Amino acid sequence: MNVLVTGGAGYIGGTVAALLMEQGHTVTIVDSLVHAKANEVPKGANFVEADIADRPRLESLLNEMKPDGVLHFAALIEAGDSMRVPEVYFRNNTASTLSLLEAMHATGTQNLVFSSTAAVYGEPEAVPIPETARLAPTNPYGESKLLVEYMLKWFHQLHGLRYASLRYFNVAGALPHRGEAHEPETHIIPLILDVALGRRDKILIYGDDYDTPDGSCIRDYIHVADLADAHILALDALKRESRIICNLGNGTGFSVKEVIEAARKVTGKPIPAEIKPRRAGDPARLVASAEEARRILGWVPKTPEIDRILESAWQWHQQRYANR
Structure with a gap:
């Protein structure tokens, strides 16, 4: 094509x-x-x-x-x-x-x-x-x-x-030759990995009083x-x-706190976090039903696990700054 x-x-x-x-x-x-x-x-x-x-x-x-x-x-x-x-x-x-x-x-x-x-x-x-x-x-x-x-x-x-x-x-996640890099960066996984690399002091959690099990927003990665x-x-x-x-989507949601904890496991770094007030316009939960994509497109995610998504991002993120 x-x-x-x-x-x-x-x-x-x-x-x-x-x-x-x-x-x-x-x-x-x-x-x-x-x-x-x-x-x-x-x-x-x-x-x-x-x-x-x-x-x-x-x-x-x-x-x-x-x-x-x-x-x-x-x-x-x-x-x-x-x-x-x-x-x-x-x-x-x-x-x-x-x-x-x-x-x-x-x-x-x-x-x-x-x-x-x-x-x-x-x-x-x-x-x-x-x-x-x-x-x-x-x-x-x-x-x-x-x-x-x-x-x-x-x-x-x-x-x-x-x-x-x-x-x-x-x-989220990365291929060996391409990953997530925004200027300025506002997305949670690269921000968390910046903390793991010592490029930031801490990760900010915007709101811990949502109607979710741990109070932080839940998203489908x-x-x-x-x-x-x-x-x-x-x-x-x-x-x-x-x-x-x-x-x-994967049909499974992870809270902000769960993603941070998974990143600590993947990177072996402490990754300090600080609670901040909620941001306007942030829904508490966004998790997809992807049955239509499976039915119409024949699409099945190959990497649904948050740990594996983080691992690919972490490998690329380290390479990104290796020669700087």
Whole structure:
């Protein structure tokens, strides 16, 4: 296949792009490099430095490529930050995606796999969360992604767009050559591993008074390689399905405190922790039911264990700073 990957210099998009090329597919990456660096573009990919809000540039590229499909990862991803500057998230995540959809429609590009989020559910009424659950985001980040899902529904209904919307939870872990590195870093596993390496004094736990067994938030963690497999399966599934909406997760949740304790075991380091007040917009529990992904995509996570996810991240994290 000939595939366009937006946000392909990032952690998830870059992992998917790399695995696509390992399977023999041709990959073109579009990334603005606002939150990534040029050296993070996977080797072997065609690279175009551009913003997906630039519709004329995208139309020209799509006309030139005539791709079999688009994998759309380009977005801002920090739920907490979205509570501070919601307008930035609606512009970057929602309005920019509309530019991409317009360019796809104008060029007859029909297959899209969208990187959505479990944040579209907000505070769930039942756990694990099915795809039929109420959609009620508790932060602008989740709302910005849900608005995209609404657009996809109408482009599908009125313009024939074939799409898969993959709602996923906490992505973690690493491949030997690629891991999680955001600037600035806000995700829990790389932050915990920074403490283990002595790069930070402690890990902060935001809230220990949630309605959970140990008071800290519970999340469903998925290995980035398993996530990448699901996106590739979804793109292939669009040959037979015109609309796919499914969760990606392990169906098992781990609390913040449990993840920290697992990291202590994996790294052999004490990893001091400090309790801080809750962050606005953080649901207590987010755990997926991934039965639809199993049924429609034939997807089964290969690395569901939190210890193994942490081990892969720890190995890469140590390599990352070995020569610094």
